[in-house]
Amino acid sequence: MKSTAERLQKTIVYIVIAMGAFFLLVPLWWMITTSIKPYADVFIFPPEVIPSRFRWSNYPDIFRILPFGKYFLNTLFIAVFVVCGTVFSSAMVGYGFANLRFPGRGALFIVMLSTMMIPYHTTLVPQFIIFKEIGWLDTYLPLIAPAFFGTPFYIFLYRQFFMNIAKEYNDAAKIDGCGYWNTFIRIIIPMSLPVIGVVTIFSFNGVWNDFLGPLIYINSERLRTIQLGINALRGLHTVEWHLLMAASVIALIPTVTIFFLFQRKMIQGVVVSGIKG
Numbered sequence: 001m002k003s004t005a006e007r008l009q010k011t012i013v014y015i016v017i018a019m020g021a022f023f024l025l026v027p028l029w030w031m032i033t034t035s036i037k038p039y040a041d042v043f044i045f046p047p048e049v050i051p052s053r054f055r056w057s058n059y060p061d062i063f064r065i066l067p068f069g070k071y072f073l074n075t076l077f078i079a080v081f082v083v084c085g086t087v088f089s090s091a092m093v094g095y096g097f098a099n100l101r102f103p104g105r106g107a108l109f110i111v112m113l114s115t116m117m118i119p120y121h122t123t124l125v126p127q128f129i130i131f132k133e134i135g136w137l138d139t140y141l142p143l144i145a146p147a148f149f150g151t152p153f154y155i156f157l158y159r160q161f162f163m164n165i166a167k168e169y170n171d172a173a174k175i176d177g178c179g180y181w182n183t184f185i186r187i188i189i190p191m192s193l194p195v196i197g198v199v200t201i202f203s204f205n206g207v208w209n210d211f212l213g214p215l216i217y218i219n220s221e222r223l224r225t226i227q228l229g230i231n232a233l234r235g236l237h238t239v240e241w242h243l244l245m246a247a248s249v250i251a252l253i254p255t256v257t258i259f260f261l262f263q264r265k266m267i268q269g270v271v272v273s274g275i276k277g
Contacts (some may be wrong), residue, residue, distance in 0.1 A: 035059070035246035042241045058246040062233075068247065070222065071229035076254075078143055078225065079207045085147035086154060086203040087196055093150040094158025095184050099170060109159070116152045120212075128216060142217040143207070154199045161195040162188065197262050205255050226251050 029049075034042055038055045041048065062068050097109050131142045165188065173183040189196075211227040218224060224232070230247045233240060 031245045035249045039242050058242050062247050071224050071226045075226040081144045082147040082207045083203050089148050089150045090154035093155045097159045098162035138219045
């Protein structure tokens, strides 16, 4: 039987969680309800929790005003390549730090982690100059190519996960004649689905919601991503909030869907990846 103190403690925890969820869901609810309101009802005071008038045509209007479907597919194209590159390249580097023995491994790992403290904006200008000199501006290459060289945070997650895998698997594979590459592909990768799921979700959300990168490197309208498309709905003097919120709801659907489908795998991967240092 649970004591009164334990029940009270659990009740307080639930209340705090419920309050936090409420404050997080209020902006989401405002976005969803605004996306189905007429423009005249957006700023009615007091605000309507449930709209008195519905304007479902806001969603088709987005695709009539802008080629929003094209922007959606452009972003999906970038996301697929970035996720594939990030998942595989970070896994290889993480496996090297976890299982290979070479001089300076610890120091190199610390240097790699220290790059996480460098703000993205600090390296933005030199990166832009490099991509400009090699003719990559107004293409997707500046957004896709860096993903194939590993990401420090994801390398750290992989390394932590691989260090929890029993060394006997590597020893058994070595006895059977497998080299490092075959061991990595045939033994380690099939056992690493939780951390692969985490990296996939995080990297997909990152590239899907990226605004600054496409803003810097993409100039052509036909190459715009979904975030640039949402920004294009902002007028010079007025903002069509009902259309802007409808576009935001459409952009939110893939990330929310992926989270709910793989949330258990994601939580499992994050917990397991942080067990051993």
